[in-house]
Amino acid sequence: MLKDDESILIEGAQKMGINLQKEQIKKFSRYLELLSQWNQKINLTSLKTSREIIIKHFLDSISCIKVISKYIDTEGIRVIDVGTGAGFPGVPIKITCPSISLSLLEARKKKTIFLEKLGEEMNFQQVEVLNGRAEAFGKYPEHREKYDIALSRAVAHLSTLSEYCLPLVRVGGLFVAQKGRSYKEEIDKALKTVRLLGGELIGVENIRIPFINQERYLLVIKKIKDTPSKYPRKEGIPQKRPLYF
Ligand code: SAM
Numbered sequence: 001m002l003k004d005d006e007s008i009l010i011e012g013a014q015k016m017g018i019n020l021q022k023e024q025i026k027k028f029s030r031y032l033e034l035l036s037q038w039n040q041k042i043n044l045t046s047l048k049t050s051r052e053i054i055i056k057h058f059l060d061s062i063s064c065i066k067v068i069s070k071y072i073d074t075e076g077i078r079v080i081d082v083g084t085g086a087g088f089p090g091v092p093i094k095i096t097c098p099s100i101s102l103s104l105l106e107a108r109k110k111k112t113i114f115l116e117k118l119g120e121e122m123n124f125q126q127v128e129v130l131n132g133r134a135e136a137f138g139k140y141p142e143h144r145e146k147y148d149i150a151l152s153r154a155v156a157h158l159s160t161l162s163e164y165c166l167p168l169v170r171v172g173g174l175f176v177a178q179k180g181r182s183y184k185e186e187i188d189k190a191l192k193t194v195r196l197l198g199g200e201l202i203g204v205e206n207i208r209i210p211f212i213n214q215e216r217y218l219l220v221i222k223k224i225k226d227t228p229s230k231y232p233r234k235e236g237i238p239q240k241r242p243l244y245f
Contacts, residue, residue, distance in 0.1 A: 152178070
Protein backbone atom coordinates (compact mmCIF):
# COMPACT_ATOMS: atom_id res chain seq x y z
CA MET A 1 0.00 0.00 0.00
CA LEU A 2 1.36 3.45 -0.87
CA LYS A 3 2.26 5.70 2.06
CA ASP A 4 -0.55 8.15 1.23
CA ASP A 5 -3.12 5.34 1.14
CA GLU A 6 -1.82 3.94 4.41
CA SER A 7 -2.18 7.37 6.03
CA ILE A 8 -5.80 7.62 4.87
CA LEU A 9 -6.56 4.21 6.36
CA ILE A 10 -4.83 4.90 9.68
CA GLU A 11 -6.15 8.44 10.06
CA GLY A 12 -9.67 7.48 8.93
CA ALA A 13 -9.82 4.62 11.43
CA GLN A 14 -8.53 6.91 14.19
CA LYS A 15 -11.26 9.44 13.44
CA MET A 16 -13.72 6.63 14.21
CA GLY A 17 -11.92 5.76 17.45
CA ILE A 18 -10.10 2.72 16.06
CA ASN A 19 -6.32 2.33 16.39
CA LEU A 20 -5.08 -0.10 13.78
CA GLN A 21 -1.99 -2.16 14.59
CA LYS A 22 0.85 -2.91 12.11
CA GLU A 23 -0.39 -6.44 11.48
CA GLN A 24 -3.91 -5.17 10.69
CA ILE A 25 -2.60 -2.52 8.28
CA LYS A 26 -0.62 -5.26 6.52
CA LYS A 27 -3.82 -7.29 6.14
CA PHE A 28 -5.75 -4.33 4.69
CA SER A 29 -2.87 -3.77 2.29
CA ARG A 30 -2.94 -7.39 1.09
CA TYR A 31 -6.74 -7.22 0.78
CA LEU A 32 -6.40 -4.15 -1.43
CA GLU A 33 -3.84 -5.93 -3.62
CA LEU A 34 -5.96 -9.05 -4.05
CA LEU A 35 -9.11 -7.05 -4.75
CA SER A 36 -7.35 -5.07 -7.47
CA GLN A 37 -5.86 -8.23 -9.02
CA TRP A 38 -9.10 -10.23 -9.01
CA ASN A 39 -11.15 -7.27 -10.14
CA GLN A 40 -9.47 -7.58 -13.52
CA LYS A 41 -10.96 -11.08 -13.89
CA ILE A 42 -14.31 -10.86 -12.10
CA ASN A 43 -16.42 -7.88 -11.22
CA LEU A 44 -15.86 -7.35 -7.49
CA THR A 45 -16.03 -3.58 -7.18
CA SER A 46 -16.73 -0.63 -9.45
CA LEU A 47 -14.39 1.58 -7.43
CA LYS A 48 -11.20 2.20 -9.31
CA THR A 49 -8.64 3.93 -7.10
CA SER A 50 -7.04 2.65 -3.90
CA ARG A 51 -8.18 5.81 -2.13
CA GLU A 52 -11.82 5.13 -3.04
CA ILE A 53 -11.57 1.49 -1.99
CA ILE A 54 -10.03 2.45 1.35
CA ILE A 55 -12.65 5.09 2.11
CA LYS A 56 -15.83 3.65 0.60
CA HIS A 57 -15.19 -0.01 1.34
CA PHE A 58 -12.70 -0.36 4.20
CA LEU A 59 -13.58 2.67 6.34
CA ASP A 60 -17.26 2.43 5.50
CA SER A 61 -17.27 -1.22 6.61
CA ILE A 62 -15.56 -0.63 9.95
CA SER A 63 -17.68 2.44 10.68
CA CYS A 64 -20.28 0.25 12.39
CA ILE A 65 -17.92 -1.29 14.97
CA LYS A 66 -18.09 1.43 17.62
CA VAL A 67 -21.86 1.64 17.28
CA ILE A 68 -22.37 -2.11 17.53
CA SER A 69 -20.21 -2.26 20.64
CA LYS A 70 -22.69 0.10 22.33
CA TYR A 71 -25.31 -2.63 22.01
CA ILE A 72 -23.37 -5.89 22.42
CA ASP A 73 -19.97 -7.08 23.66
CA THR A 74 -18.25 -8.06 20.40
CA GLU A 75 -15.60 -10.33 21.93
CA GLY A 76 -15.83 -13.81 20.40
CA ILE A 77 -19.31 -13.34 18.93
CA ARG A 78 -20.65 -15.19 15.90
CA VAL A 79 -21.34 -12.84 12.97
CA ILE A 80 -22.82 -13.47 9.52
CA ASP A 81 -22.45 -11.02 6.63
CA VAL A 82 -25.37 -11.58 4.27
CA GLY A 83 -24.69 -10.84 0.57
CA THR A 84 -21.07 -10.01 1.33
CA GLY A 85 -19.91 -9.67 -2.31
CA ALA A 86 -16.15 -9.14 -2.14
CA GLY A 87 -16.29 -9.23 1.69
CA PHE A 88 -18.03 -6.02 2.78
CA PRO A 89 -18.57 -5.19 5.54
CA GLY A 90 -17.51 -8.55 7.06
CA VAL A 91 -13.82 -8.79 6.13
CA PRO A 92 -12.71 -5.31 7.31
CA ILE A 93 -14.62 -5.97 10.54
CA LYS A 94 -12.80 -9.30 11.00
CA ILE A 95 -9.41 -7.63 10.40
CA THR A 96 -10.28 -4.98 12.98
CA CYS A 97 -11.90 -7.36 15.54
CA PRO A 98 -10.01 -10.66 15.11
CA SER A 99 -11.83 -12.45 17.94
CA ILE A 100 -15.15 -12.66 16.08
CA SER A 101 -16.18 -15.79 14.25
CA LEU A 102 -17.34 -14.72 10.78
CA SER A 103 -19.53 -16.38 8.15
CA LEU A 104 -19.46 -14.74 4.73
CA LEU A 105 -22.65 -15.62 2.85
CA GLU A 106 -22.74 -14.92 -0.87
CA ALA A 107 -24.98 -16.22 -3.66
CA ARG A 108 -22.47 -15.87 -6.49
CA LYS A 109 -19.99 -18.72 -6.78
CA LYS A 110 -17.25 -16.64 -8.44
CA LYS A 111 -17.24 -14.20 -5.55
CA THR A 112 -17.01 -17.01 -3.01
CA ILE A 113 -13.96 -18.40 -4.84
CA PHE A 114 -12.32 -15.01 -4.31
CA LEU A 115 -13.35 -15.02 -0.64
CA GLU A 116 -11.90 -18.53 -0.11
CA LYS A 117 -8.60 -17.43 -1.62
CA LEU A 118 -8.63 -14.27 0.47
CA GLY A 119 -9.19 -16.28 3.67
CA GLU A 120 -6.19 -18.52 2.87
CA GLU A 121 -3.91 -15.61 1.99
CA MET A 122 -4.84 -13.67 5.11
CA ASN A 123 -4.52 -16.73 7.30
CA PHE A 124 -7.88 -16.00 8.90
CA GLN A 125 -9.02 -18.13 11.80
CA GLN A 126 -12.74 -18.71 12.31
CA VAL A 127 -13.90 -17.45 8.95
CA GLU A 128 -16.16 -19.59 6.80
CA VAL A 129 -17.36 -18.86 3.29
CA LEU A 130 -20.91 -19.95 2.51
CA ASN A 131 -22.07 -20.13 -1.08
CA GLY A 132 -25.83 -19.90 -1.54
CA ARG A 133 -28.85 -17.75 -0.88
CA ALA A 134 -29.91 -16.35 2.47
CA GLU A 135 -33.41 -17.83 1.99
CA ALA A 136 -31.86 -21.33 1.98
CA PHE A 137 -29.42 -20.77 4.85
CA GLY A 138 -32.20 -19.31 6.97
CA LYS A 139 -33.86 -22.73 6.90
CA TYR A 140 -30.80 -24.90 7.63
CA PRO A 141 -30.78 -25.98 11.29
CA GLU A 142 -27.01 -25.32 11.60
CA HIS A 143 -27.53 -21.67 10.61
CA ARG A 144 -31.08 -20.76 11.64
CA GLU A 145 -31.10 -18.55 14.75
CA LYS A 146 -27.42 -19.35 15.38
CA TYR A 147 -25.78 -15.93 14.98
CA ASP A 148 -25.25 -13.13 17.50
CA ILE A 149 -25.28 -10.58 14.69
CA ALA A 150 -26.36 -10.56 11.03
CA LEU A 151 -24.91 -7.66 9.05
CA SER A 152 -25.62 -6.53 5.55
CA ARG A 153 -24.73 -3.66 3.22
CA ALA A 154 -26.18 -2.79 -0.18
CA VAL A 155 -28.14 -6.00 -0.70
CA ALA A 156 -31.88 -5.26 -0.59
CA HIS A 157 -34.61 -3.01 0.80
CA LEU A 158 -35.26 -3.39 4.50
CA SER A 159 -38.33 -5.62 4.20
CA THR A 160 -36.57 -8.13 1.93
CA LEU A 161 -33.38 -7.85 3.93
CA SER A 162 -35.21 -8.57 7.19
CA GLU A 163 -36.49 -11.80 5.69
CA TYR A 164 -32.91 -12.71 4.69
CA CYS A 165 -31.30 -11.75 8.00
CA LEU A 166 -33.68 -12.12 10.96
CA PRO A 167 -34.13 -15.92 10.62
CA LEU A 168 -30.36 -16.28 11.07
CA VAL A 169 -30.17 -14.30 14.33
CA ARG A 170 -30.62 -15.88 17.76
CA VAL A 171 -33.19 -14.36 20.12
CA GLY A 172 -31.36 -11.56 21.95
CA GLY A 173 -29.00 -10.99 19.00
CA LEU A 174 -28.90 -8.13 16.49
CA PHE A 175 -29.60 -7.53 12.83
CA VAL A 176 -27.66 -4.46 11.68
CA ALA A 177 -28.36 -2.90 8.28
CA GLN A 178 -26.14 -0.23 6.76
CA LYS A 179 -28.33 2.20 4.86
CA GLY A 180 -28.12 5.49 3.00
CA ARG A 181 -30.40 8.47 3.13
CA SER A 182 -33.54 6.52 2.13
CA TYR A 183 -33.49 4.90 5.58
CA LYS A 184 -36.64 6.62 6.91
CA GLU A 185 -38.81 5.53 4.03
CA GLU A 186 -37.43 1.99 4.31
CA ILE A 187 -38.22 1.86 8.02
CA ASP A 188 -41.78 3.15 7.47
CA LYS A 189 -42.42 0.47 4.87
CA ALA A 190 -40.76 -2.41 6.72
CA LEU A 191 -41.47 -1.89 10.41
CA LYS A 192 -44.40 -4.31 10.56
CA THR A 193 -42.40 -6.92 8.64
CA VAL A 194 -39.53 -6.56 11.11
CA ARG A 195 -41.96 -7.23 13.98
CA LEU A 196 -43.59 -10.16 12.21
CA LEU A 197 -40.16 -11.76 11.79
CA GLY A 198 -39.32 -11.37 15.49
CA GLY A 199 -37.40 -8.09 15.42
CA GLU A 200 -37.66 -4.72 17.10
CA LEU A 201 -35.95 -1.57 15.88
CA ILE A 202 -33.91 -0.35 18.86
CA GLY A 203 -31.64 2.20 17.25
CA VAL A 204 -31.02 4.40 14.23
CA GLU A 205 -27.48 5.69 14.29
CA ASN A 206 -26.12 8.40 12.05
CA ILE A 207 -22.57 7.53 11.02
CA ARG A 208 -19.85 9.77 9.61
CA ILE A 209 -17.39 8.27 7.18
CA PRO A 210 -14.11 10.20 7.25
CA PHE A 211 -13.11 12.13 4.09
CA ILE A 212 -16.51 11.92 2.41
CA ASN A 213 -19.69 13.79 2.91
CA GLN A 214 -22.30 11.08 2.48
CA GLU A 215 -25.12 10.23 4.82
CA ARG A 216 -24.94 6.79 6.38
CA TYR A 217 -27.26 5.22 8.90
CA LEU A 218 -27.08 2.03 10.88
CA LEU A 219 -30.41 0.44 11.66
CA VAL A 220 -30.07 -1.68 14.77
CA ILE A 221 -32.77 -4.33 15.14
CA LYS A 222 -32.93 -6.65 18.13
CA LYS A 223 -34.35 -10.13 17.78
CA ILE A 224 -36.92 -10.38 20.55
CA LYS A 225 -38.76 -13.56 19.59
CA ASP A 226 -38.41 -16.56 17.25
CA THR A 227 -39.03 -16.03 13.55
CA PRO A 228 -42.19 -17.96 12.50
CA SER A 229 -41.10 -21.18 10.79
CA LYS A 230 -42.66 -20.30 7.42
CA TYR A 231 -40.05 -17.56 6.95
CA PRO A 232 -37.91 -17.08 4.96
CA ARG A 233 -40.08 -17.95 1.99
CA LYS A 234 -38.72 -19.71 -1.11
CA GLU A 235 -35.66 -18.36 -2.91
CA GLY A 236 -36.42 -15.20 -4.84
CA ILE A 237 -39.82 -14.55 -3.20
CA PRO A 238 -38.66 -12.06 -0.51
CA GLN A 239 -37.30 -9.87 -3.29
CA LYS A 240 -40.15 -10.40 -5.76
CA ARG A 241 -42.94 -10.04 -3.19
CA PRO A 242 -41.59 -8.15 -0.15
CA LEU A 243 -43.77 -8.40 2.95
CA TYR A 244 -45.37 -4.98 3.18
CA PHE A 245 -48.43 -4.38 5.35
N1 SAM B 1 -22.29 -6.29 0.66
C1 SAM B 1 -21.35 -6.05 -0.42
C2 SAM B 1 -20.93 -4.59 -0.47
O1 SAM B 1 -21.50 -3.80 0.27
O2 SAM B 1 -20.01 -4.27 -1.24
C3 SAM B 1 -21.93 -6.50 -1.78
C4 SAM B 1 -23.09 -5.69 -2.27
S1 SAM B 1 -23.68 -6.28 -3.83
C5 SAM B 1 -24.50 -4.87 -4.43
C6 SAM B 1 -24.99 -7.40 -3.33
C7 SAM B 1 -24.48 -8.81 -3.14
O3 SAM B 1 -25.48 -9.56 -2.46
C8 SAM B 1 -24.20 -9.51 -4.45
O4 SAM B 1 -22.91 -10.04 -4.42
C9 SAM B 1 -25.28 -10.60 -4.52
O5 SAM B 1 -24.82 -11.76 -5.19
C10 SAM B 1 -25.57 -10.84 -3.05
N2 SAM B 1 -26.94 -11.33 -2.77
C11 SAM B 1 -28.09 -10.76 -3.18
N3 SAM B 1 -29.16 -11.46 -2.73
C12 SAM B 1 -28.65 -12.50 -2.00
C13 SAM B 1 -29.26 -13.57 -1.27
N4 SAM B 1 -30.57 -13.70 -1.22
N5 SAM B 1 -28.45 -14.45 -0.64
C14 SAM B 1 -27.09 -14.31 -0.70
N6 SAM B 1 -26.47 -13.31 -1.38
C15 SAM B 1 -27.23 -12.41 -2.03
